[in-house]
Amino acid sequence: MTIDDFTAGFTEEPGYLDYGRVGPLSTAAAEETLAFTQVLQRARHGSLDAFGEQDSRVRAAASALTGFPVDQIAFEPNATTGLMHAMFGLTGGVLLSAEEFPSLPIAAVRAQEALHTVQPVWLETDHGKVTPGQIREQLEQGVVAVAVSLVDSRTGYLCDIEGVRQVIGDRLLIVDAIQGFGIVDAPWEAADVVVTGGHKWCRAGWGTGILALSDRALERLTPVFSGFSATEEAEPWGHVPPPAPDARAYRVSNPDPLAQARLAAALEEIADVTVPVINAAVADRVSRVIELADEYAIPVASSRDEQERAGIVVLEPPADQVTVLTASLHNHGVTATTRLGTVRLSIHAATSEETLEMLRGAFVSYSTAASY
Missing domain, CATH: 3.90.1150.10 (Aspartate Aminotransferase, domain 1)
Structure with missing residues (x-):
């Protein structure tokens, strides 16, 4: 393309x-919406199987853009849900700016208030710009994670994700990517958690998003909000199994397959043109x-x-x-x-x-x- x-x-x-x-x-997302809406409207014999295929499809599309393995990506209804998963899953200090878009600092504070396992450490910035140098100077001993926006929603500043990785060592790097995903060729391999929604630059509409997790994130985060669809069993009747060992653990319920189809179509188009x-x-x-x-x-x-x-x-x-x-x-x-x-x-x-x-x-x- x-x-x-x-x-x-x-x-x-x-x-x-x-x-x-x-x-x-986008035209691709709109056409996908119409096509699957009509399938759901008619519900012809055997046609509903296509909806079950959209989860693997959207995760494959996200994998192609981020480089994260398919089983380390979960579809989310929006970016904020992914950030809540990440913040509630932490134990220790998380360094972030209070000037980030409210989704990020509010998630950190809510996790602190509810579980008392995560402690926000507020980063002082240069007029909202988060830089590796500032992070290096303000890293504290108890900080186990650093959270940044790929692009600041107020200043338009593009964060140096690779530079941040170099200064934080093996701490978790959480990236709210919603203001650049699809248009910024970011070094996603430097991040441990990548969260985005599809309704901005990807043009996939509301109700779409992804949560991508590195091996380190899967090892260190706790899936606090982990519903019945987040286990290795399709329907765990009569008992409560543990969360799945991969990104499925961060699902709360069955996803909306129409939203998944919209996002998949948008991401596939982006990957095609590069x-x-x-x-x-x-x-x-x-x-x-x-x-x-x-x-x-x-x-x-x-x-x-x-x-x-x-x-x-x-x-x-x-x-x-x-x-x-x-x-x-x-x-x-x-x-x-x-x-x-x-x-x-x-x-x-x-x-x-x-x-x-x-x-x-x-x-x-x-x-x-x-x-x-």
Whole structure:
């Protein structure tokens, strides 16, 4: 599959720059949804067997992208569930930033409150940027794990996962990958826990996600939330067997096969075109958005270095002009996220010339209004 074939599957209207919030369904995911919905609707004799095949299919697709073995990957309904599994499964200190997207610090605190086996150790950062150097300086003796975001949702900063691995030794490295999975060619082998949802950059819709675990994670984590479908028996009637020895232990119930099919279709398409090719297309369009912001003197708060960014550009106009910029984007049909005094633009591989011209028009209106 070529990059042109891939971008042809983006059918959202021009002006959409909000993949960091939600990625509109890809054509592949939408068609898979329709096909399996019709199978379920009709329930022809023998047709339901296909639903049971989607679990192995989605795990194989995730394995192709991450390099984790199939049996060390579990489908999850969202990224937060995977993070809860990881945090509740820890014993000891976990070093993380309180400025991460709330899913991560809240999971750590809830685990501490409920089980008293994990202790959050709060990392001081450089304006939200988590770096290997900061982690090295703040590692404490009782820290058994470090948790980071692959891409920070507020700053757009791309974490140096490989650098973090080098400084933490054999401690567990937990990566919330949702803001870059599918567009960042990350060194997944450096991580012990990779958690992501499929509704953003993968464009697979809500209710989709994966939890991938290294050998070390399987050995050290305890599967606290481990339901009836998480054992080695299909239906353990009359007794309670132990959790399965692999990633199945982190299932609570039977997964939604329609959601699995959607995610599988999206991941298979990404693997077909390859993440580096997608990443190059994203990087080119991100550079063009930054150039547009510079042209109209709109301050860019996110990194300009391709090694430190993914698909997010954060604009930080003067505080009294944030509303003006937000209104200008809205009036020109540009979908973006305004949060905590900044405007976040999320750019994907298919961001079109028409979308960039709409963004230019919004910047022109903003600059005109801001000059008065």
